Amino acid sequence: xxxxxxxxxxxxxxxxxxxxxxxxxxxxxxxxxxxxxxxxxxxxxxxxxxxxxxxxxxxxxxxxxxxxxxxxxxxxxxx
Amino acid sequence: xxxxxxxxxxxxxxxxxxxxxxxxxxxxxxxxxxxxxxxxxxxxxxxxxxxxxxxxxxxxxxxxxxxxxxxxxxxxxxxxxxxxxxxxxxxxxxxxxxxxxxxxxxxxxxxxxxxxxxxxxxxxxxxxxxxxxxxxxxxxxxxxxxxxxxxxxxxxxxxxxxxxxxxxxxxxxxxxxxxxxxxxxxxxxxxxxxxxxxxxxxxxxxxxxxxxxxxxxxxxxxxxxxxxxxxxxxxxxxxxxxxxxxxxxxxxxxxxxxxxxxxxxxxxxxxxxxxxxxxxxxxxxxxxxxxxxxxxxxxxxxxxxxxxxxxxxxxxxxxxxxxxxxxxxxxxxxxxxxxxxxxxxxxxxxxxxxxxxxxxxxxxxxxxxxxxxxxxxxxxxxxxxxxxxxxxxxxxxxxxxxxxxxxxxxxxxxxxxxxxxxxxxxxxxxxxxxxxxxxxxxxxxxxxxxxxxxxxxxxxxxxxxxxxxxxxxxxxxxxxxxxxxxxxxxxxxxxxxxxxxxxxxxxxxxxxxxxxxxxxxxxxxxxxxxxxxxxxxxxxxxxxxxxxxxxxxxxxxxxxxxxxxxxxxxxxxxxxxxxxxxxxxxxxxxxxxxxxxxxxxxxxxxxxxxxxxxxxxxxxxxxxxxxxxxxxxxxxxxxxxxxxxxxxxxxxxxxxxxxxxxxxxxxxxxxxxxxxxxxxxxxxxxxxxxxxxx
Numbered sequence: 001x002x003x004x005x006x007x008x009x010x011x012x013x014x015x016x017x018x019x020x021x022x023x024x025x026x027x028x029x030x031x032x033x034x035x036x037x038x039x040x041x042x043x044x045x046x047x048x049x050x051x052x053x054x055x056x057x058x059x060x061x062x063x064x065x066x067x068x069x070x071x072x073x074x075x076x077x078x079x
Numbered sequence: 080x081x082x083x084x085x086x087x088x089x090x091x092x093x094x095x096x097x098x099x100x101x102x103x104x105x106x107x108x109x110x111x112x113x114x115x116x117x118x119x120x121x122x123x124x125x126x127x128x129x130x131x132x133x134x135x136x137x138x139x140x141x142x143x144x145x146x147x148x149x150x151x152x153x154x155x156x157x158x159x160x161x162x163x164x165x166x167x168x169x170x171x172x173x174x175x176x177x178x179x180x181x182x183x184x185x186x187x188x189x190x191x192x193x194x195x196x197x198x199x200x201x202x203x204x205x206x207x208x209x210x211x212x213x214x215x216x217x218x219x220x221x222x223x224x225x226x227x228x229x230x231x232x233x234x235x236x237x238x239x240x241x242x243x244x245x246x247x248x249x250x251x252x253x254x255x256x257x258x259x260x261x262x263x264x265x266x267x268x269x270x271x272x273x274x275x276x277x278x279x280x281x282x283x284x285x286x287x288x289x290x291x292x293x294x295x296x297x298x299x300x301x302x303x304x305x306x307x308x309x310x311x312x313x314x315x316x317x318x319x320x321x322x323x324x325x326x327x328x329x330x331x332x333x334x335x336x337x338x339x340x341x342x343x344x345x346x347x348x349x350x351x352x353x354x355x356x357x358x359x360x361x362x363x364x365x366x367x368x369x370x371x372x373x374x375x376x377x378x379x380x381x382x383x384x385x386x387x388x389x390x391x392x393x394x395x396x397x398x399x400x401x402x403x404x405x406x407x408x409x410x411x412x413x414x415x416x417x418x419x420x421x422x423x424x425x426x427x428x429x430x431x432x433x434x435x436x437x438x439x440x441x442x443x444x445x446x447x448x449x450x451x452x453x454x455x456x457x458x459x460x461x462x463x464x465x466x467x468x469x470x471x472x473x474x475x476x477x478x479x480x481x482x483x484x485x486x487x488x489x490x491x492x493x494x495x496x497x498x499x500x501x502x503x504x505x506x507x508x509x510x511x512x513x514x515x516x517x518x519x520x521x522x523x524x525x526x527x528x529x530x531x532x533x534x535x536x537x538x539x540x541x542x543x544x545x546x547x548x549x550x551x552x553x554x555x556x557x558x559x560x561x562x563x564x565x566x567x568x569x570x571x572x573x574x575x576x577x578x579x580x581x582x583x584x585x586x587x588x589x590x591x592x593x594x595x596x597x598x599x600x601x602x603x604x605x606x607x608x609x610x611x612x613x614x615x616x617x618x619x620x621x622x623x624x625x626x627x628x629x630x631x632x633x634x635x636x637x638x639x640x641x642x643x644x645x646x647x648x649x650x651x652x653x654x655x656x657x658x659x660x661x662x663x664x665x666x667x668x669x670x671x672x673x674x675x676x677x678x679x680x681x682x683x684x685x686x687x688x689x690x691x692x693x694x695x696x697x698x699x700x701x702x703x704x705x706x707x708x709x710x711x712x713x714x715x716x717x718x719x720x721x722x723x724x725x726x727x728x729x730x731x732x733x734x735x736x737x738x739x740x741x742x743x744x745x746x747x748x749x750x751x752x753x754x755x756x757x758x759x760x761x762x763x764x765x766x767x768x769x770x771x772x773x
Contacts (some may be wrong), residue, residue, distance in 0.1 A: 024311060029482075029560045031317040032140035034179055044344065048353050051449030052458070052559055059334060061175050061207065061341050062092065063563040065445040070558050 005078075007055060007071040010043040015058075016076035017041075026073045033064055035074055082123060082132040084163070085242065088152060088187065089171030090180055091138030092438075092564035094199045097229040097573055098171060099135040102239070119151075119163075126239040134163055137479075140179065142186040143283065143313040146482040150286070156190060157280060158289040167242065168194040174204040174211055177332055178324045184220060185320060189251045189276040195223045195241055202228040203565070207341070210333045219327050222246040230570055252323055253316055255279055262305040269297045283312035343438075343565040351442050360446055367430045368468075368533075375422035382422075386415030402601070404685060409597035412698065413681035417590055420500040420677075425582050427469040431462075432577040436569035441561055448559050454541050455548025457481055458559055460490040464540060467497030468533075471736045472588070473581050475743055483557045485548075491743055492753050493544045495736050496729065498536035500585075501677040505727050506532055508680055512703055513720030535728050543756070588735050592675045600645060600671055600685050607643035615639045640686070659726065659762070660719030660769040662707045669726075676732045718772035722765040730761035 010016055018039045021030075034057060035041075044063065045054035052065045066074075087102075089095040103122025120135040136155060137148035144150035155163045168187050172180025177198070187194050198204075198211060217224045223244045227234030255263050255275050259282070266278035270290070281287055281298045290298065302309065349355055390407040397403045434440045440462060448458025459481045466474035474494050481487040498506075506529055514525050611618055615638045619631065626634055640646050641663075648670060649663035656666050664686050672679035684698040687705060705714040715723075731737065731754045741750040 024314070027145060027482075027558050027560060028143050028310070028313045028317065029140060029145050029558075031314060031321070032143075032179065032182075033560055033562060034176065034321075036318070036321055045347065045351050046353065047351075047356075047446070047449055049449055052445055052561075054347070054351060054445065054563070056344065061343060061565045063344070063347065065441075065448075065559065065561040065563055067448065067559045070560055 005076055007041070007043065007066065007074045007076055008053070008068050009072075010076065012043055012046055014078070015040060015042045016078050018074060019077050020075045022073045022075060026070070030070065030074065034060070035064070041076075082130040083167065083242075084132050084134065084165045086134045086136055086155065086163070086165035086168045087171065088136050088156075088168055088183065089138060089197075089199075090140055090173070090176065090183065092562060093138075093171050093173040093176075093180065094229045095138060095171045096135065097570050098197070098199060098227065098235075099133060100570075100572055100576060101229050101232055101235050103133055124239075126242065129243075131242060134165065139183065141183055141317060142190075142280065143317075147479045147487070150288075153280075153284070154289055156187060156192060157277070157287075161289065165192070168192050169197055169238070169242075170194050171197045171199050173200045174198055174209050174332055175200075175207075177216075178321060178328055181216075181220065181324055181328065182317070182320050185252055186276075188222075188246075188249045189253065189274070190280070191274050191277070193222075193246050195225065195244060195246065196220050197225050197227055197234075197238060199227050199229055201226045202231060202233070204332075208334060212331050212333070216328070216331050219331070221249055230567075251276060252327075253320055256315065259305075259307075259312070262301050262307060265301050266298055269301070270294050279312070279316070282307055283309050283316065285309055341565065346566055347442070347563075350439070351445055356442070356446050360443060364465075367427070370430070371423050371426050374426055378422035379419050382415065382419045386411060386418070390415070405597060405601040409601060409681060409685040410594060412684055413597050413678065414590055414594070416504050416677050416681055417586055420503065421582055421586060423503075424469045424500055424585055425578050427466075428578045428581045429574060431466060431469075432574040433569045436567070436573055438564045438566045441563045444559075444561055445563060452557075454544040455486065455489045455551075456493075456544055457483060457486040457490075457557065458561070460486065463490050463494045464497055464537075467494040467499060467540075470499050470501070470581075470585050471495040471497070471733065472739050473584065475736065475739050478743070485551055486557060488744060488749065489544050489547045489551070491740055492547060492749065493540040495731060495733070495740075495753070495757065496536050496540035496543065498533045498728070499676075501675060501733065502532070502727055504677050504680050506724060508699060508702065509715065509720050509723050511699065512715040513717050532724065532728055539729060539760070543760075592678065592734065596671050596674050596678050597681065597685065600667070600682060603645035603648070604640055604643050604686065607639065607646070609642035609647070612639050612642035615642070645686075657709060658770065659765045660707075660710075660716075660722045660773065662709055662714060664705070665714065665723075669732075672732050674734045676727055679727070679732075718769050721772055722769035725768050726761045726765040728761070729757055729764055731757035 005016070006022065007016075018035060018037050018041065020037055040058040041055045042058070043053060043055050047053070050068050052067050053071055054063050054065050055071075056063050087095055087099055099120065099122065103124050121132060122135070123130060123132050125131075134155070136152045139149040139152040142153055142156070144153050155161050155165075156168070158164060170180060170184040170187060172184070181196075184194060184196055196216070198216075201211070204211065211226065213224050213226065223241045223246070225234055225238045225241050227238055229235070253276070259279070262282060263275055263278045266281050267273070267275070270278070270281070272278060281290070282302055287295050287298060350359060390411045393411060394403055394407045397406060431440075434443065443461050444458035446458070447461040451458060451460050460478070462480075463474040463478045466477055471494055474497070475491050478487050478490045478494070481490060510525050510528050514528050517524050519527060607613070615635050619626070619634050619638055623631075623634065641650070645667055646663065649666040652666045652670065653663040656669065661669070665683070667686050668679045668682045671682040680698060683702060687701045702715055703713070706712070707714040707719070737750060737754060740753060741747060744750060
């Protein structure tokens with residue numbers, strides 16, 4: 001259960017550390033944006049009807065928006 | 080003196096365009112990259128007697144492209160044969176995402192290009208309490224590092240000075256993994272290149288469009304024999320570089336303060352709130368459109384009066400006759416019909432630029448993604464659709480940031496349904512002629528109909544997107560990964576430059592067409608080979624011996640028009656358009672406005688003035704008094720008016736849009752499908768409306 005947590009399962013305001021990815025086939029942009037193993041991030045917003053989510057990486061002023069499908073490919077553990 | 084070519088490269092949202100504007104000022108021009116379809120900006124400046132030409136490349140997160148924008152960066156930098164291949168590169172980064180920018184820098188150096196590194200937005204970094212160790216970064220990057228704040232102009236002189244710096248030897252930080260050594264050397268041998276990293280890039284790209292077909296096939300074959308998945312190569316390289324940079328840049332940027340939650344995060348609590356975010360966005364949209372109409376009012380009135388004055392003075396100066404009509408009603412009125420929309424287009428683009436500059440536009444993408452996805456679009460389609468309300472040409476071009484090919488194509492195909500400024504002159508004139516000036520529930524009925532036309536445009540765009548989504552198959556997965564930068568005050572200079580570019584493009588493009596069409600119409604309308612054209616006077620005299628004076632002249636002129644080349648064209652298509660409620664004169668309008676919608680009104684003016692000698696009437700009055708010879712009713716009655724409105728709402732009556740769609744999709748097939756689909760829908764809608772209402 002713990003191993004299977006992804007960004008998509010975070011509660012609003014919850015902080016977690018990226019541990020890895022569910023698949024090798026995820027867009028290169030995920031990496032380029034800095035969503036890398038070891039990074040600590042907080043889920044700051046959700047939109048209704050399974051709309052995209054918004055996360056902030058620790059110490060980075062910019063936010064990143066992801067669809068649930070992408071967020072679900074990035075695995076995390078609670079910080 | 081030849082200029083030194085410099086490419087400006089960097090991640091999105093690092094202030095690269097502001098830096099470009101600071102370096103080149105107004106000495107810049109927009110164009111298109113040869114062979115690809117992305118807007119390019121170049122500019123020149125002199126510094127210490129050396130001339131520099133700067134190319135502003137689109138923002139990219141890394142050298143591996145995931146959108147058309149990013150592919151341009153790869154293609155310009157990978158190919159020494161490319162006309163834009165730079166002699167030096169300026170890589171722009173921001174202090175908050177230094178590693179990401181350095182990653183791009185390393186890739187560029189390892190391709191064999193000399194580069195210097197700029198850290199922009201240092202004022203923001205200072206406010207956030209970051210301290211930057213320039214010496215340390217210079218050591219890691221082995222090049223000159225310059226700190227700038229492009230918004231205030233800080234560091235720009237230092238950057239200009241640094242352009243003469245020649246970076247020393249560079250040791251690649253990414254080592255080609257052992258297991259790929261064999262394919263890499265095979266690529267090097269078969270293409271004839273020196274650097275390992277270039278060969279690695281060839282292997283790790285889906286497309287290598289700059290290579291000859293034979294070379295591309297060889298690279299593909301090498302990939303096949305070694306069982307290489309290009310995507311894995313990209314991921315491997317990116318992860319390795321980041322791991323290395325984590326270590327090497329660990330002490331380069333230090334956070335000296337414990338900061339509280341930043342301003343942007345607090346503002347986002349409201350602006351992307353699940354409820355208030357939408358309320359604010361739609362209120363803003365409403366205000367923008369309100370402003371477009373109210374603010375532009377005085378300007379439009381002034382332009383209207385100015386052109387009317389010009390037309391009447393010119394009409395008095397020139398001798399009475401068709402050439403007078405050509406210049407006053409055709410050319411002057413036609414150009415006036417374009418110029419009058421400058422205020423609206425400029426105001427819309429001011430708002431759009433401010434939304435982009437401030438960082439709000441990326442929030443719009445975030446908010447709208449969920450609602451556009453069911454239609455086969457992406458949140459990023461919101462920008463082209465909104466710009467489409469001004470003009471489809473820049474709107475179609477702005478779709479290039481959409482990564483997914485299918486979503487991008489659908490966006491391009493449906494954006495021309497949005498109500499652009501060119502439809503307005505037709506809507507306003509026709510609504511004025513056929514919709515009564517009454518109130519409905521206290522609201523102006525004519526205004527309501529105009530609003531309805533905008534809604535119709537949106538419905539048509541989304542509806543056809545939904546249809547296309549089901550018709551098209553895709554091999555690409557759709558995704559949305561979007562950076563939402565901190566909110567910033569818009570730089571006025573950037574906003575004004577952008578508005579200037581877009582407005583000028585519209586005016587020059589449309590103006591040329593109007594001018595050409597007016598002259599062509601006049602020639603076609605003034606000559607003919609038919610007997611009833613060449614001998615019009617005798618025939619009219621023989622058939623109507625009772626006519627004399629002005630009445631006789633009028634009859635001769637309209638006879639000549641009907642049997643001129645232009646009249647022949649109109650009468651040829653008359654059987655097709657008669658069921659829609661139009662006569663052959665309106666047919667001429669339809670044909671000529673295929674070039675651009677806004678031409679319709681000025682064409683009708685030319686046609687009606689060619690057919691009569693009365694020069695005192697305005698276009699509106701002429702149209703109101705025109706009788707359809709087939710039905711004997713006014714040419715612009717309720718049924719034919721609604722039919723015309725629907726026709727122009729849907730039909731692809733714009734050559735410039737067709738040209739831009741062809742260029743952006745790189746496909747004649749889709750361009751023709753779009754043309755046939757839009758015009759087909761327009762014809763059917765107009766047909767049903769007229770037959771039902773007549």
